[in-house]
Amino acid sequence: MSNQQDESKRSVFLKSLFCGVVGAFIWGIVGTISYFFAFSEVSHASFILRSFFAGSWTEGITGELISLGILTLLGAVPALVYYLFMKKLHGMMPGIMFGIGLWVLVFIIMNPLFYFVPTFYELSSDTIVTTICLFILYGVFVGYTISYEYHDRRIETNDVQKEA
Numbered sequence: 001m002s003n004q005q006d007e008s009k010r011s012v013f014l015k016s017l018f019c020g021v022v023g024a025f026i027w028g029i030v031g032t033i034s035y036f037f038a039f040s041e042v043s044h045a046s047f048i049l050r051s052f053f054a055g056s057w058t059e060g061i062t063g064e065l066i067s068l069g070i071l072t073l074l075g076a077v078p079a080l081v082y083y084l085f086m087k088k089l090h091g092m093m094p095g096i097m098f099g100i101g102l103w104v105l106v107f108i109i110m111n112p113l114f115y116f117v118p119t120f121y122e123l124s125s126d127t128i129v130t131t132i133c134l135f136i137l138y139g140v141f142v143g144y145t146i147s148y149e150y151h152d153r154r155i156e157t158n159d160v161q162k163e164a
Contacts, residue, residue: 008153016083016146017076023141024075028068031134035064040130042117044071047106051114078102079142087150092140094147099139103132 028044035043045063048070057063078098086094108120120128 008157012149012153013083015149016079019145020075020079020142021072023138025072027134027138028071032064032068034130040127041124042127042131044068046116047114050116079146082142082146086143087146089147092144095140095143096136098143099136100132102139103135107131
C-alpha cells in the first residue's frame with residue numbers, strides 16, 4: 001500500500017472522529033435548548049451527571065454545560081463505529097437508521113444505567129419524538145459526512161493512481 005493511501009485513510013479516520021465530536025456538540029446544544037424550552041423532559045445532565053453524581057451543581061446551566069462537554073467528547077465513539085462498519089454506504093438512509101439505532105441503544109438498552117432518566121414507557125411523547133429526531137439528525141450528519149469523505153478520498157486516490 002502506498003504512503004498516499006495510508007495518509008488518505010488516516011485523514012478520513014481523523015475527520016470521522018472530528019465529525020462525531022462536532023456533531024455531538026451541535027446536536028447537544030440543540031438538545032439543551034429543547035430541554036430548556038420543555039420539548040424534552042430529559043437533558044444531557046440527566047444522563048451524564050445526575051445519574052452518577054448528586055448535588056446542586058448538576059442542575060441548571062452548569063450541569064448542562066459540563067454534560068455538553070462530556071457529550072462532545074463521547075461523540076467520537078459513534079463516529080468511530082460508523083467509520084468502521086458503515087462508511088461504504090451511500091445516501092441518507094444509513095444515517096437515519098444509525099441515529100435510530102443509537103436512540104434505541106441509549107433510551108431502551110442502556111436505560112438501566114441512567115437511573116435519573118425515566119424508562120421508555122414513562123417518557124412523554126414529546127420527549128420521544130424530540131430525542132429521536134435529535135439522534136436521527138446526529139446520525140445523518142455523521143453518516144453523510146463520513147461516507148462523503150470516504151468516497152471522495154477513494155476517488156481521489158484512484159485518480160492519482162491512474163495518472164502514475
